């Protein structure tokens with residue numbers, strides 16, 4: 001059970017291109033926080049377990065085709081399915097580490113270059129979701145990602161697409177209010193882990209200690 005002294009948990013999001021090392025880094029971050037006595041829950045989007053998540057998974061595996069707007073709204077709905085759980089879990093004092101969130105939602109859809117699917121259009125269905133306290137963007141260049149074993153079979157795992165996704169992530173960073181932290185993910189795992197730790201730990205401590213206020217919507 002969460003410690004009584006925790007005002008609320010922190011909402012931490014890890015973002016990045018495919019093959020940026022998000023999954024490994026989320027695991028490492030969780031075990032380090034856990035070892036320090038923080039109460040941690042993890043989450044990843046898309047959450048392929050729900051009915052909507054299965055539709056998304058089938059789209060990503062090229063089993064079903066969908067209109068660009070439809071799949072965008074399904075990704076968003078997949079987050080809304082979890083919104084209440086996120087708020088309740090944070091208020092119980094658990095810190096949440098989340099692998100991808102609406103930042104991925106916006107940039108992957110906008111990177112398709114569909115003329116009626118601009119970056120600003122993509123944001124609308126996401127408005128009102130619980131806002132993260134800190135977003136770590138694991139940045140690497142697509143050629144570095146490719147050296148890590150190449151892309152898999154899923155949709156979007158192509159260099160052209162990844163280049164546009166990266167540009168759009170960097171665009172979001174420029175417009176950001178300070179909660180997004182860019183972390184160079186091009187080196188070894190240990191160096192990246194250390195950089196993430198420096199960004200995340202102070203934020204988790206501040207939020208759990210109550211000096212950050214409640215930030216929902």
Ligand code: NYM
Pocket residue numbers: 018045046060075076100101102104105106108109154155156157
């Ligand atoms: N993706 C992920 C989107 O296009 N929109 C979203 O909202 C989210 C959360 O799904 N290539 C894309 C990015 C990935 C793909 O993600 C599957 P993962 O982290 O490989 O399971």
